[in-house]
Amino acid sequence: RKEVEQDPGPFNVPEGATVAFNCTYSNSASQSFFWYRQDCRKEPKLLMSVYSSGNEDGRFTAQLNRASQYISLLIRDSKLSDSATYLCVVTAGRRALTFGSGTRLQVQP
Amino acid sequence: NAGVTQTPKFQVLKTGQSMTLQCAQDMNHEYMSWYRQDPGMGLRLIHYSVGAGITDQGEVPNGYNVSRSTTEDFPLRLLSAAPSQTSVYFCASRGDYEQFFGPGTRLTVL
Numbered sequence: 331r332k333e334v335e336q337d338p339g340p341f342n343v344p345e346g347a348t349v350a351f352n353c354t355y356s357n358s359a360s361q362s363f364f365w366y367r368q369d370c371r372k373e374p375k376l377l378m379s380v381y382s383s384g385n386e387d388g389r390f391t392a393q394l395n396r397a398s399q400y401i402s403l404l405i406r407d408s409k410l411s412d413s414a415t416y417l418c419v420v421t422a423g424r425r426a427l428t429f430g431s432g433t434r435l436q437v438q439p
Numbered sequence: 440n441a442g443v444t445q446t447p448k449f450q451v452l453k454t455g456q457s458m459t460l461q462c463a464q465d466m467n468h469e470y471m472s473w474y475r476q477d478p479g480m481g482l483r484l485i486h487y488s489v490g491a492g493i494t495d496q497g498e499v500p501n502g503y504n505v506s507r508s509t510t511e512d513f514p515l516r517l518l519s520a521a522p523s524q525t526s527v528y529f530c531a532s533r534g535d536y537e538q539f540f541g542p543g544t545r546l547t548v549l
Contacts (some may be wrong), residue, residue: 338479373529373540374482415482426472426497427538431481 336418336430340429344438347408351433353418354400363394365403366417368432374417377403408437441465444485445541450512452520456480460515460544472497473505474526476543481527488513491518500547520548 336353345351355363363380377384378391380401391404401420405412418430446461464471472487474497482498487505502524506514517524525548531542 334481371543373542375540376537379536386527426484426487428484428531429474431479 331356331428333428334418335410336433338433340434340436342436343408344416345408345410347437348404348406349408349435350405351403351416351418351435352400353402353430354432355420355428356399356420357420357422357428358399359422360420362421363392364414364419365390365401366419366429368417370416374429377434382399384415390410390427398409404433406420408435410437410439411425426427443530443539443541444509445528445530445544447544448542449545450547452517454520454522454548456520458517458520460517460528460546462513463511464513464517464530464532465511466532466534466539466540467510468532468534469510471507472531472533473503473513473515473530474529474531475524476529477500481524485515485528493522517546522548524548 346431357424365377367377368374378387382395384393389406393402415432415434418429419427421427443464457477469490473485474482478480483499486505488494494505531538
């Protein structure tokens with residue numbers, strides 16, 4: 331079983347739609363959680379951290395459920411520019427980041 | 440501020456050749472790492488370093504060597520290239536809050 335699992339998609343949604351991605355992790359000692367965004371043939375870049383209380387950054391909302399060991403990312407009012415692969419990332423303290431395989435989002439006009 | 444730089448951007452090798460992928464960062468980060476990314480596999484950790492002179496193996500270290508003689512540089516050496524090492528390689532540098540990636544090296548081994 332992979333340490334971090336994501337639905338690979340693709341999620342094809344129209345502009346303006348709301349879309350949600352989930353990610354599950356197996357290491358109960360995981361302490362820090364992130365969503366990274368990766369555009370085609372580019373390097374991953376931090377989208378947002380995920381806090382226990384949930385957090386929001388504009389159209390993006392991230393939530394963490396420690397009991398069920400999953401994190402989620404909600405994107406409201408999708409834009410064409412949101413088309414990318416979204417990587418779920420977890421780490422236990424100062425250990426290396428563990429990446430999910432990514433969920434591909436395609437926003438269509 | 441250059442962040443994390445990698446060279447070369449593209450490389451084609453023949454089976455059995457060796458080469459070094461260069462990585463440098465100017466953020467004075469102690470933690471650096473190398474990943475490879477293959478379709479459907481996500482990013483897999485090859486080697487990492489928590490400071491100059493200290494390196495350790497990640498998930499997929501076989502066929503690769505690293506060294507960390509300075510805080511800034513973290514080169515990755517392919518000892519004897521194999522077709523299975525065809526991949527995109529990312530170097531990363533991690534601060535207190537965020538991990539920054541280099542632009543990647545696309546390596547093809549024939």
